[in-house]
Amino acid sequence: MSWTFEVTPVDHPDAAQLLREYLDEIASRYYERQVTEEELDVLLEQQHSRDMVPPTGAFLLARRDGVLAGCAGLRVMTPGITELKRVFLRKSERGKGGAALLVAAAEDVARGLGATLIRLDTRDDLVEARALYARLGYETVEPFNDDPYAHHYFAKSLAPAVPDRV
Template identity: 50%
Template sequence: MPRTPAAPAWAVAPEPFHSPVAAALWRAYYTEVSDRWYLLHEGRITDPEELEREVAADTGEYLAPPGGVLLVARYGGKPVGTAGVRLMDSATAELKRVFLLKEARGRGGAALLVTAAEDAARALGAGRIVLDTRGDLVEARALYSRLGYEESEPYNDHAYAEHWFTKKL
């Protein structure tokens, strides 16, 4: 009987925050969330010069060991998503940059990434994980709620943060 090829599989592994893979996914993430905000509020996409400034301004070095980690999800071997964790203090980690390319969505990768990030936070010694997000990112808020995150009081004053979540690990 002929064998059918195996379905593409998910894999999640740490990636240096400054690698070309991480840089490409960060650019895709920032472009999508920035364009979404500008389209909603100003009816336009992000100005290319602003995009370059903002991408360059947030290098992600806080996602480097020993206090952080950047995870990259691959689907069928192709890098398609990220999730980062950084320690805020000895007991609290922050979830950052949860993102999947559009073509990888709807296949369970987002939950896999968040679960891997929670495991990474535990490995860093955290007993709690927090995150912030915007109101228009309704898919993200639904994901976090589905995974047991609860809305909480603000823990930062970031300009675009409108919802804060926490979860005991």
């Protein structure tokens, strides 16, 4: 089982597809019903990811054995602080170790964007995400935004990348 991660333009068709799947799942879970295509279109515009491009951010695609599996986004909030967003694996790809690898890849990209701190927020109902972040060393912090859908806030210091030795 081989996982690969690549920074991809957020408007690439694969990125657009995964963002749609992500918002479909996250909104349907929140509303406890399947959202309509019209609702999803509105959410995609409201929760846009257009700024997840260098130098203001980045968008990563995850593939397992060459098959599109998930995504993660980054937004530079201030110099040194980057926010992790849109972490998602397709249901068929969960439980295979990809989530931790995806977050680690996003952390590496955040370092490349100059981050020394990465932070995120999540909802009460996303218990799996909260468990993942805690397992990966993210610590609970005070709220850093007023997002009505954010209930839990996490942050992690990012040590500088260590260059490979030759």
